[in-house]
Amino acid sequence: MATANPQQADDSSPPAPQRPRSTARRDLVEQQIIAEATRLFAERGFSGTSLQDIADATGMTRPALYHYIKSKDDVLARLVAELAHGPAAELRRIRAAEATDPAARLYEMVYRVAQGHARNPERFQLLVRSEAYLPNELVEPYRKSRRDVLKEFAGVIGEGVRSGQFRPVDPRIAALSVIGQCNWIAWWHRPGTDDEADAVARAVADLAVASVLSSSSEPAEADPARRAIAMLRRDLDFLERTLDARPGDAG
Structure with missing residues (x-):
């Protein structure tokens, strides 16, 4: 033969x-x-x-x-690992640093993700546009990495709410909002120097923390519902004072 x-x-x-x-x-x-x-x-x-x-x-x-x-799939797999799995692991590490308060950890988490998108926006754009081409063996790991990112952000926001440092927001909704702020950088920012990218990342991190930070004077251990009522009363008092101070309203 x-x-x-x-x-x-x-x-x-x-x-x-x-x-x-x-x-x-x-x-x-x-x-x-x-x-x-x-x-x-x-x-x-x-x-x-x-x-x-x-x-x-x-x-x-x-x-x-x-x-x-x-293969091309190999290149795409490496991009997925770098842009999806990497951030999830980094966020998990930052959130685990319990020596810092939730606001400091949230700031650092947002900064790291925003910095990556600001420095290499085209890579994140490519990842989003290529989701339909992911090999079958990468689809579920990719989806899991996205769930992990959401879990870490929601987790640290939930800690902040329970401690009283954050307003009584829904952690998942707040986390999705923060992730959206980070992701959108890839579409509006034009890459420049690393210093410019860092400035963008720090600004977005500041805004993200400010969006959930509580200014209530209620103690941290107070019930979230009571803190929300206290904040509403404070806002109503401010509104009443503003209306009273408007010229021409008297008489």
């Missing part, structure tokens, strides 16, 4: 990817590949970009490219 000639095999299939030991050079090359792939995906769409396009953009041959990535 004749054996198949290896040279007659389908040469369109990629060779088995080799995994050279991790080096600083390898990391730089991989970052270049991810950066060029991100740019091409944004310009041409995921389905309109080929591995040959990525190889040409990085100045590599296609066989050489296989030493670093296996």
Whole structure:
């Protein structure tokens, strides 16, 4: 019985990817590949970009490219890991730092996410636009990472509400609002220097904390409903004083 000639095999299939030991050079090359792939995906769409396009953009041959990535799906998987799984783990770490109060932790959490979007808005845009192209094995991990981000934000806001530092808001709704503030940066901010990105991140973090921070004089251990009533009374008193002070209202 004749054996198949290896040279007659389908040469369109990629060779088995080799995994050279991790080096600083390898990391730089991989970052270049991810950066060029991100740019091409944004310009041409995921389905309109080929591995040959990525190889040409990085100045590599296609066989050489296989030493670093296996497919377009591999590039997309790395982007998902970097932009979705990474933030969830970072938020979990910050929230676990119980030495700081909820407001300080919320500020740091918002700052970290906002900073990433401000520095690399095109990557987040690409991730959103590419959700429909995620391989099946990535769909659920991606969705879980989004749930984890929401869980961490809602968790720290809930802690702030229970301690009295935050207003008696719905933690989930407040968390979704904060996440929306962070995500929207990728659509309106134009990348500049890192200092500019940090300034944007700090401004958004300030606004996020201010949106939930309580100014009630009620003690922290007071019931949330009683704190809400106290805040309403304070606001009504302010409104009455404002109306009384308006010129021309007397008589």
